[in-house]
Amino acid sequence: MGGGRKRGRTQRRHFKQGRENVWKHNPQRPPAGEGGEAREDNPSWQPFATENPAFEEYYKEQQIVSEEEWDSFMSMLRKPLPATFRINASCQFFQDICSQLENDFRKSLETEVTDDHEEDAIRPLPWYPGNLAWHLNFSRMQLRRNQALESFHEFLKRENEVGNITRQEAVSMVPPLFLNVQPDHHILDMCAAPGSKTFQLLEMIHQSTKPGLLPNALVVANDVDVQRCNLLIHQTKRMCTANLIVTNHEAQNFPGCNLAKFCSKMCMDEAKVQRLEFDRVLCDVPCSGDGTVRKAPDMWRKWNAGMGNGLHHLQVEIAMRGMSLLKVGGRMVYSTCSMNPVENEGVVAEILRRCGDSVELLDVSNELPELARRPGLSTWKVRDRGSWFGVHEDVPRYRKHVISASMFPSGKGSKDSGTGSSSVEVNTDVADADMKDSTDMGEGEQETTVTIDDSNNGDNLKTEEGTKVDCESGEVTTSSSYKKLNSTSIRTEHSDYPLHRCMRIVPHDQNSGAFFIAVLHKLSPLNENQVVDGVRIDQNISKDKTEKLEKDLVSHKASSEENTVHQQVIDNANVLDGEQNRDRDNKSSEDKSSEDSKVNVNEAAKGQAGTRDRRRQQNQGRWRGVDPVIFFKDEVTVKSIVSFYGITDSFPLEGHLVTRNPDTSHVKRIYYVSKSVQDVLELNIKIGERLKITSLGLKIFERQSSKEGSPCTFRLSSEGLPLLLPYITKQILYASAIDFQHLLQYRTIKFPDFVDAKFGEEASALLPGCCVVVLREGHQDIGSIATDPSAIAIVCWKGKTNLCVMVSPLDGKELLERISLRHGLKIPKGDKEKPSQEIAGSDELLDCATEVDDQESLPESKASDIEISDAKEAE
Numbered sequence: 001m002g003g004g005r006k007r008g009r010t011q012r013r014h015f016k017q018g019r020e021n022v023w024k025h026n027p028q029r030p031p032a033g034e035g036g037e038a039r040e041d042n043p044s045w046q047p048f049a050t051e052n053p054a055f056e057e058y059y060k061e062q063q064i065v066s067e068e069e070w071d072s073f074m075s076m077l078r079k080p081l082p083a084t085f086r087i088n089a090s091c092q093f094f095q096d097i098c099s100q101l102e103n104d105f106r107k108s109l110e111t112e113v114t115d116d117h118e119e120d121a122i123r124p125l126p127w128y129p130g131n132l133a134w135h136l137n138f139s140r141m142q143l144r145r146n147q148a149l150e151s152f153h154e155f156l157k158r159e160n161e162v163g164n165i166t167r168q169e170a171v172s173m174v175p176p177l178f179l180n181v182q183p184d185h186h187i188l189d190m191c192a193a194p195g196s197k198t199f200q201l202l203e204m205i206h207q208s209t210k211p212g213l214l215p216n217a218l219v220v221a222n223d224v225d226v227q228r229c230n231l232l233i234h235q236t237k238r239m240c241t242a243n244l245i246v247t248n249h250e251a252q253n254f255p256g257c258n259l260a261k262f263c264s265k266m267c268m269d270e271a272k273v274q275r276l277e278f279d280r281v282l283c284d285v286p287c288s289g290d291g292t293v294r295k296a297p298d299m300w301r302k303w304n305a306g307m308g309n310g311l312h313h314l315q316v317e318i319a320m321r322g323m324s325l326l327k328v329g330g331r332m333v334y335s336t337c338s339m340n341p342v343e344n345e346g347v348v349a350e351i352l353r354r355c356g357d358s359v360e361l362l363d364v365s366n367e368l369p370e371l372a373r374r375p376g377l378s379t380w381k382v383r384d385r386g387s388w389f390g391v392h393e394d395v396p397r398y399r400k401h402v403i404s405a406s407m408f409p410s411g412k413g414s415k416d417s418g419t420g421s422s423s424v425e426v427n428t429d430v431a432d433a434d435m436k437d438s439t440d441m442g443e444g445e446q447e448t449t450v451t452i453d454d455s456n457n458g459d460n461l462k463t464e465e466g467t468k469v470d471c472e473s474g475e476v477t478t479s480s481s482y483k484k485l486n487s488t489s490i491r492t493e494h495s496d497y498p499l500h501r502c503m504r505i506v507p508h509d510q511n512s513g514a515f516f517i518a519v520l521h522k523l524s525p526l527n528e529n530q531v532v533d534g535v536r537i538d539q540n541i542s543k544d545k546t547e548k549l550e551k552d553l554v555s556h557k558a559s560s561e562e563n564t565v566h567q568q569v570i571d572n573a574n575v576l577d578g579e580q581n582r583d584r585d586n587k588s589s590e591d592k593s594s595e596d597s598k599v600n601v602n603e604a605a606k607g608q609a610g611t612r613d614r615r616r617q618q619n620q621g622r623w624r625g626v627d628p629v630i631f632f633k634d635e636v637t638v639k640s641i642v643s644f645y646g647i648t649d650s651f652p653l654e655g656h657l658v659t660r661n662p663d664t665s666h667v668k669r670i671y672y673v674s675k676s677v678q679d680v681l682e683l684n685i686k687i688g689e690r691l692k693i694t695s696l697g698l699k700i701f702e703r704q705s706s707k708e709g710s711p712c713t714f715r716l717s718s719e720g721l722p723l724l725l726p727y728i729t730k731q732i733l734y735a736s737a738i739d740f741q742h743l744l745q746y747r748t749i750k751f752p753d754f755v756d757a758k759f760g761e762e763a764s765a766l767l768p769g770c771c772v773v774v775l776r777e778g779h780q781d782i783g784s785i786a787t788d789p790s791a792i793a794i795v796c797w798k799g800k801t802n803l804c805v806m807v808s809p810l811d812g813k814e815l816l817e818r819i820s821l822r823h824g825l826k827i828p829k830g831d832k833e834k835p836s837q838e839i840a841g842s843d844e845l846l847d848c849a850t851e852v853d854d855q856e857s858l859p860e861s862k863a864s865d866i867e868i869s870d871a872k873e874a875e
Helices: 053-062 067-077 094-108 140-145 147-162 170-177 196-207 226-237 265-271 298-302 306-325 345-358 528-533 543-559 587-591 601-619 635-645 675-686 721-727 737-746 757-764 782-786 809-823
Strands: 082-087 122-124 133-139 165-167 186-189 218-222 244-247 278-284 326-336 359-361 382-384 387-389 425-428 449-452 460-463 468-470 503-505 515-522 565-567 657-659 669-672 693-696 698-703 714-716 732-735 748-750 769-775 793-798 802-805
Touching: 082 094, 082 147, 082 170, 094 122, 094 147, 094 809, 133 140, 133 170, 140 147, 147 165, 147 809, 165 196, 170 196, 170 278, 170 326, 170 515, 186 196, 196 218, 196 226, 196 278, 218 675, 226 244, 226 693, 244 675, 278 306, 306 326, 306 345, 306 382, 326 345, 345 359, 345 515, 635 714, 675 693, 698 721, 714 769, 714 793, 721 769, 721 793, 732 737, 732 757, 737 748, 737 769, 737 793, 737 802, 737 809
Parallel strands: 186 218, 186 278, 218 244, 278 326, 732 769
Antiparallel strands: 082 133, 082 165, 122 133, 244 693, 326 515, 359 515, 382 387, 425 449, 425 565, 449 460, 460 468, 503 515, 657 669, 669 698, 698 714, 748 802, 769 793, 793 802
8 A cells, every 4th residue: 555645744653754845746746847836937836725614623622722713813823933052052152143143134124124013023032031043034935035044044054964053943942941950950851852852951050150161960862753852963063062871762661771670689679779860851742733834734634633642642652661760859741743633731740640749840931931831721631533522431432542642631542442451452443534524424433443462463453343453464344333422512620730830832822832841840759559550461472472563564554554553552560660662572473584594493492592603793782783882991092192192190981982893993983971871871771772772972983094094093083172172282284264264264284385484484383183273262271271161263184284174174164254354364265175184194085074973872874864954844
């Protein structure tokens, strides 16, 4: 079933694919030769439809806004979303960027204001601390196509790529602010990709620390999908931080790292304190995303009420797992970019119901007072198959496994709701159940509630009322019927929880997108019985069958794009620690191949053992497709690096250097990790590497070779230079502003050609190999420059006759413009950069001008395969 309409981005399981082209199904798509762009002079093009009767009916019934402001609400939803961005306060040129915005762009763009409601072309967001976030009176489309805005657009793109700013939707910046992050906090971002909020968290912990020092805080950024992890790595790499770990796990099954579970009784007392818990948890869960219609107009066509219903259980389980990993006294922020109360207040109410007195919903109305927000709802309804339900008792019996009690305000089900059932629920097709909401749905509607039939080992998924789903073909057969209820006679109920403490941001309040945020505080350890009570599981299902079920579901999803498969949590009894969660790397599932299943049991067992040994030798790690994390302990190499660059003893190296290659003789890159990351790594090794780490640390040294040779085989990395610079005493030069500019401009300069002859002599006297060139501003004392962590410096390569810059062209261009603006220097228009990558004095070519992305840390796919664009921001 390869063809047909693709599912919406919020309906794809775990968002494994990118956003769909908005023109793909537009019947008025511009013809070939037009570039697929919306052209006003193209008579065949028509604007993308921003109408969906089912959407309007749904939110009118839910009373998201009052009847009087409905027209304003809908009118704003149909307007393009203004572009917004945030300045990185921990970046080296923070003050320069702020000055450039205030004094240059703010004045030059005044004449370009097009919105009658906006007075300023650009302005700081009043609710964001420190005037770090800015609102533009232009949409992303206008920025790309208005020639008058071309220079400003280029500024945004360049500064975003080097990490000085982050282009992000305004409401997406709100959740991290309510975490109240402190300098020593351990923070978990459970569903982190594409990484804008993670970057924001990193900004917070680095901003709270003095320049040149590493914070004690730690950020663990997790995402379920490898491709999205790669995007996350690309985003956060701009921060150049040693305090980040990127993991690849299902958020609802994030592993518990508790050493006490793996120790004997003798070491129990010591192990009790060795447990990975978090002071703050950001739980920005996958959602239907209807709050993003202003920047993703394809959502108008794809939206249906079943999207939120299909994600509700997954959202609850992710949130509960986050609460389990939260320290007592910690704070968790639950958020979505959806307006649907089933995904918002319904999930929060279920968390409070399961956790009892252990968790409270905080009133944060006094925080960020200038942020326009509305209180959460205390009553709402659930729509299913064209019918409205106000209480769970009114849901037909054969829909109760799909429309659960937790979706309703009270969270209470009827006697026949099936809460005592021992089957594992799997939602299939619930997200598409309301695709025909705008039409009458009478008898003959298909029923697709699915339970696992343990007797056939999960080969087929059996449904109630005679429906059967074949996991291989994806075909659905049914004999059930569904009767539409009269929506005028439905009963309603109110929640007893203080859901008014939640906040809902609606677009027309402050010309933004829509968002939902709830702040929860953990008062005491969770009651395990209460938590598990909300998860209906079959204790008899083995791990092997669970793994097989997951494979079947993935196969079913791939072969039938019309069906959305969301598997409800298959968790084991120990939800608090997660030690019994299904293990994706158990030996039987990891090493079993399709060929093994075709031979007899004895042959399979023998082949399995051999395959396991071979793969262990190849990977030298627990997780297939992901390079292991190895502490770098080659004393000879470390001593060589310390001696060559004169690194002082005050910079700790022992225990802070890691690599992704177990063969020390072929290590290409060495990473530096903070003390907090080091502690987590040591704990992870002790418990058997339960964390699947895809990226971590700051690249600080990189292997480099040349025909002329160098006393040190490792060069400095541009990423790690700002951290290491105050501690380097050798292979360091101090250049005037003009020579520093020339280096960036021409990239390779012979020693006699420097303006400052003394500088050329000093450069020629250095040992061959990597060196550092520091900008000497005015008559600064060289000693003070060397220890100043804010000093501007670049990595270069000293050859026989010249000095070659080892900075990427993009970073070099950005640095060149910053130096020129600060010192009033002019860049001749006729002079172009010389992209020479030749080592001085030799014919050997290498990547000295461009530092490539670290491929060792990316599992299963390359970072170059990821297309980074404005449309990729999916928060």
